[in-house]
Amino acid sequence: MIELCEVTKSHRHGPNEVRALRGISAEIPAGSFTFILGPSGSGKSSLLYLIGSLDDPSSGEIVVDGRPLSQLTTAQRDKYRRDDVGFVFQSFNLLSNLTAVENALVPFLPGGVGGDLRRRAVDLLTQVGLGNRLDHRPSELSGGEQQRVAIVRAVLKRPKLVLADEPTGELDSATGAEVFGHLRRLHEEQRTTVLVVTHDQRYITPGDRLLRLQDGMIVGGV
Numbered sequence: 001m002i003e004l005c006e007v008t009k010s011h012r013h014g015p016n017e018v019r020a021l022r023g024i025s026a027e028i029p030a031g032s033f034t035f036i037l038g039p040s041g042s043g044k045s046s047l048l049y050l051i052g053s054l055d056d057p058s059s060g061e062i063v064v065d066g067r068p069l070s071q072l073t074t075a076q077r078d079k080y081r082r083d084d085v086g087f088v089f090q091s092f093n094l095l096s097n098l099t100a101v102e103n104a105l106v107p108f109l110p111g112g113v114g115g116d117l118r119r120r121a122v123d124l125l126t127q128v129g130l131g132n133r134l135d136h137r138p139s140e141l142s143g144g145e146q147q148r149v150a151i152v153r154a155v156l157k158r159p160k161l162v163l164a165d166e167p168t169g170e171l172d173s174a175t176g177a178e179v180f181g182h183l184r185r186l187h188e189e190q191r192t193t194v195l196v197v198t199h200d201q202r203y204i205t206p207g208d209r210l211l212r213l214q215d216g217m218i219v220g221g222v
């Protein structure tokens with residue numbers, strides 16, 4: 001469960017202040033599939049970064065499973081980002097000199113990768129249709145294939161929470177639908193809480209939760 005309590009975020013820009021979020025309060029239940037919708041500049045990415053603790057709110061609090069993020073020590077915060085949250089971004093952030101399997105395993109490289117983990121990476125990549133692309137580098141993969149590697153990388157650590165910022169933004173609609181299908185199936189199988197920013201409402205299905213933002217405020221949903 002994620003509780004957003006009067007969350008604000010202002011960015012200093014020279015002499016000016018941009019108020020990206022102006023007091024967001026909402027509850028996002030564990031295990032839900034939630035869409036964050038809203039026009040460009042409405043604060044969607046800002047909100048996702050705050051929930052992933054990649055950035056701090058200017059005021060307000062974000063409570064994840066009863067733990068206020070502002071109270072975490074640096075070590076606890078690193079652990080939260082590393083173990084609890086899987087990030088999928090619009091630009092896939094794959095490393096160009098690593099293969100699909102190696103890219104999926106990147107978050108684990110510091111601690112060492114055992115055979116079990118490697119097998120799970122191969123299984124998940126195979127499940128999303130990349131069984132014959134395991135040794136391909138990003139330049140040898142299509143956009144949709146790269147995005148599937150990014151999704152596998154995000155879910156491999158069995159995160160409690162997947163944060164996806166326009167994961168299909170650079171894909172054609174057929175490939176986008178396919179990527180959403182994989183994200184949804186992995187969500188159902190691992191009961192992960194998924195928060196996804198998209199401009200494309202076609203991917204919404206009954207039962208999903210919606211959080212609509214406009215000018216840094218919630219205008220509907222949840």
Ligand SMILES: Nc1ncnc2c1ncn2[C@@H]1O[C@H](COP(=O)(O)OP(=O)(O)OP(=O)(O)O)[C@@H](O)[C@H]1O
Pocket residue numbers: 011012013018019020038039040041042043044045046047
């Ligand atoms: N680092 C920053 N410095 C100054 N202003 C920023 C910064 N980051 C975001 N903003 C501003 O905050 C507002 C919200 O930005 P945000 O990236 O959250 O929007 P968004 O809803 O994700 O938009 P898009 O759909 O275009 O990705 C925008 O007006 C943006 O210009």
Ligand SMILES: [Mg+2]
Pocket residue numbers: 044045046165
């Ligand atoms: Mg954005």
